Amino acid sequence: MTRERVIDALAEVYDPELDEPITRLGFVSSCEVSPDGDVDVALRLPTPQCAPNFAFLMAADARTAVCRLPLARRVTIRLEDHYTGDEINAAIAGGEGFTGAFPGETDDDELGALRELFQRKALTARQAAVCEAMLAGGVDVGDLTRTVVADLPDDASVRRCLELRCALGIESGPDAPAFVLPDGEPLTADQLPRWLRMARLVRTSLEANGGICRSLLQVRHDLATDSQEG
């Protein structure tokens, strides 16, 4: 098994708060694969004080993604330079949930609810980008709210929207409405202007937050400045 396969698998792991792959955010600081298929991945976050809940989700998701590779043998995921790194690493290695990392201090259900909340926000922000592009391309507002999933272009934003819909249990088959509200209800034409305004704000919030995270990571590790700005 190659290192590239592992990196590809890690590219499917998203920062739940920013809705961006951890590989693109620069969170994977090293990835080693032995000839026998043992995998060792180190993750680093923008600051050692990044929220433990999101840190845990990323480390656990990374483990799940790598373990899914047929040729992966022993998989080690290490969260580096984090103030709760020891607790999180031990729980991940033992296959335990978040409560395993912090017994008596948390509740796995609350972590699940938090993830879901951010998936709904991410879906709103992503759909708005797709919707804006279609409007800019000349699609009529009335037609837009009548489009179905099969009518959508096959691009990265749309694919991510459908992944999020699947994760949230929102219907995403070819005949399902193309644009839905956070609760899964179809978006109507009269709701569209206000929904777009709100969705743009959600996207700005995600982008600005991601921008601060990237900048902090660059400052901390003396990385070159990126040019990823919206």
Place this chain on the structure above:
Amino acid sequence: MYSRNGDKYFVVDGHCHFWDASPANWVPGAEQYAKGWIECFHAYMGLGPADTHWPLEKFQKYSEEDFVKDMFEDAGVDVGIFQSTYLKEWYTTGFNTAAENAKMAEKYPGKLIVNGRFDPREGEAGMRELEEDAKRYNLQGVKLYTAEWYKGSRGWKLTDPEAQMFLDKCKELGIKNVHVHKGPTIWPLDKDAFDVKDVDIAATSNPELNFIVEHVGLPRIEDFCFMATQEPNVYAGLAVVIGGLMHARPRFFAKVMGELLFWVGEDKMLFGSDYAIWEPKWQIDGFLDWDYPEGDDFSDYPRLDDAGKRKILGLNAAKLYGIEVPAEFQVAGAGDKEDAQLVESA
């Protein structure tokens, strides 16, 4: 007073600190947290222009002379508001307590305002402390950390009945301004520490109080905006927005400003440098020079003119804190919540 090219501005820095995070002040046994906390702050300084960065040692503990030079001399801040932060589990004498801040305020009469704190979970004793602090420091404001852990409790809400008793006490004591920290926290694990729903309800039930959400709920600006647009007595504290984004991420900064101007409005936004994370001078310079970049992305955001910048830099906060502003600096409408534009459809 800040002046440039013959133009003079009245500046209230709504969020500044004079801290001691030097190793000598680290609580034995908690050194790694004390060290980690201040190093995390220091990383944020890296988001400002390179020529304003300090070495870590100076950042851990800077002198009174540094404070006076950076705040009053170089930046021309007329009044600074101290947001007291205790963190006594990590810093022996506290990070920057009201008592320490008050010592500085006494030395520079009329230049510094000290804000206090309360935590409703401290009950009767906490209530007495708030009364004493209010008298001793002539409190007009408090800074609250709702996500802090305390004896097995994982945070509190402004809507808790005990919290309402403290808010009633604030009114009785003449404390009008409630600054709420909705932002990164130390040890709430699974919950989201940024939820602003309780501010929404408390602002409605306590129209005599002003609620200033620090860091505009970053990284949850959207939740803050949806809430603030409906509440005339909710304000946006810009600390971190200007310092963290204006230089490092100018296009995101422009979008965030555009959204805040649209949803919250220029009458309800307050400048705060978050000194010593960032020096105020470059922030004020850059903010006065600031305009949207070219491009369609920014075309339908409200514009911000010189009068609007004057409100944000000082006049809005002056109104909340009853700071007298010479007539030459005034513009119409500053800090008038009745004038704040409510977004009709929101």
